[in-house]
Amino acid sequence: MISSTPNPKLQTLSPKIRVAQIITRMDWGGAPDIIRIICKNLDPEIYDVILISGPSEHLTQKTVEFFGEFVNNLKIVKSLQRDIHPLLDLKAFWKLLRLFKKEKFDIVHTHTAKAGCLGRIAAKLAGIKVIVHTSHGHNFYGYFNPVFSKCLVCVERILSSLTDKIITLTMLEQRDLLRFKVAAKEKIEVAHTAVESSNINKEDLQKSVLLKKELGINNGKIIVGMVGRLELIKGVKYFIEAAIQIADKFKNVQFLLVGEGSLKQDLEQRVKQAKLEDRFVFSGWREDVIDIMLLMDMMVLASLNEAVGIVLIEAQGLGIPVIASAVGGIPEVVEDGKSGILVAPKDINGFYDAMALLIEDESKRIAMAEAAIKFERDKYDPADLCRIIARTYDMLLNSN
Numbered sequence: 001m002i003s004s005t006p007n008p009k010l011q012t013l014s015p016k017i018r019v020a021q022i023i024t025r026m027d028w029g030g031a032p033d034i035i036r037i038i039c040k041n042l043d044p045e046i047y048d049v050i051l052i053s054g055p056s057e058h059l060t061q062k063t064v065e066f067f068g069e070f071v072n073n074l075k076i077v078k079s080l081q082r083d084i085h086p087l088l089d090l091k092a093f094w095k096l097l098r099l100f101k102k103e104k105f106d107i108v109h110t111h112t113a114k115a116g117c118l119g120r121i122a123a124k125l126a127g128i129k130v131i132v133h134t135s136h137g138h139n140f141y142g143y144f145n146p147v148f149s150k151c152l153v154c155v156e157r158i159l160s161s162l163t164d165k166i167i168t169l170t171m172l173e174q175r176d177l178l179r180f181k182v183a184a185k186e187k188i189e190v191a192h193t194a195v196e197s198s199n200i201n202k203e204d205l206q207k208s209v210l211l212k213k214e215l216g217i218n219n220g221k222i223i224v225g226m227v228g229r230l231e232l233i234k235g236v237k238y239f240i241e242a243a244i245q246i247a248d249k250f251k252n253v254q255f256l257l258v259g260e261g262s263l264k265q266d267l268e269q270r271v272k273q274a275k276l277e278d279r280f281v282f283s284g285w286r287e288d289v290i291d292i293m294l295l296m297d298m299m300v301l302a303s304l305n306e307a308v309g310i311v312l313i314e315a316q317g318l319g320i321p322v323i324a325s326a327v328g329g330i331p332e333v334v335e336d337g338k339s340g341i342l343v344a345p346k347d348i349n350g351f352y353d354a355m356a357l358l359i360e361d362e363s364k365r366i367a368m369a370e371a372a373i374k375f376e377r378d379k380y381d382p383a384d385l386c387r388i389i390a391r392t393y394d395m396l397l398n399s400n
Helices: 030-041 061-069 086-103 113-125 146-160 171-179 202-215 236-249 264-273 289-293 310-317 348-360 362-379 382-399
Strands: 017-023 047-053 074-076 107-111 130-134 165-168 188-190 222-227 253-258 280-284 298-301 322-325 340-343
Touching: 017 030, 017 086, 017 113, 017 382, 030 047, 030 061, 030 107, 030 310, 030 382, 047 086, 086 113, 107 113, 107 382, 113 130, 113 146, 130 382, 165 171, 165 382, 171 188, 202 289, 222 236, 222 289, 222 348, 236 253, 236 264, 236 348, 253 289, 264 280, 289 310, 298 310, 298 348, 310 322, 310 362, 322 348, 340 348, 348 362
Parallel strands: 017 047, 017 107, 047 074, 107 130, 130 165, 165 188, 222 253, 222 298, 253 280, 298 322, 322 340
Antiparallel strands: none
């Protein structure tokens, strides 16, 4: 647990500092992992942490276990959803406003865009002392058309005025907030992202054997994997095109794509058109993502925009070298040439060359795997993240 010195003024009023963590959903992804880390690691002797979330459909095993442990501090707001829906959004807003007034939180910490918008406005109207926000990304460019992106920037500038501190997980996010004049530098705190350690043991390796059989992966094949949403922003089609070229040249390689998305059928059709169905496995959504990642000899993420790329950090922690687009915050989480290889976005030939290099050079794969483990363990300790968050909370409370 992360210890911190509580505000003495508040200590006379309440035995604990009440903190609400708010997100639209706890489905698989980087933001839920960070929230889980915060909820589990803030000192329970000092902080009474409540998690407020919309409904979730695709929980990882870790989140299922966490919900079981945190059930008494978990509140589900059914109308709080990721997609824009005016009626549901209004309903969620009033629910949050009533909840904040009833629970009398000392701190409201919102996460991601929708929860950040509804949560911060409701918190301000409810008279919450301290309002903190973490975006877990940057929607100012690359995701939407230019007009809508400009509108988002304007909205975030307004919301920033309601916010006491914005905590970013990468230097990229800080630079974007300053570049688009969303917040002044003194309002921004950088707390580098973190990942929970994955304990690899013999049982995990035995699971790998069973999973290969279940998924139709042949023993002795080099497995090139991808984990993520099968959407345009993830650059999946560029990975597929490079992979098809790899499959034509290297017969000892299979490709494993873990995830769902609107492009799934098109991607499967492209593989079928290339007559390579036996070389590609589309597993769909899986709860046992970490177990499946253990099957991979390398991981590819060809995103066109990516705030952090938590899956790349997780892969490196498992000793999996990564190949990824040099976009967004990815250069901060991959040591190019050491723990992985960075490629220009949309560069099919670049992805082909990087995969071919690691397929042909086993010693290179092994060296990168060892460097990846060290890099992940040295840089992404949950204790460091939560120590900064606790320090930020206390500083803000003491200034009120």
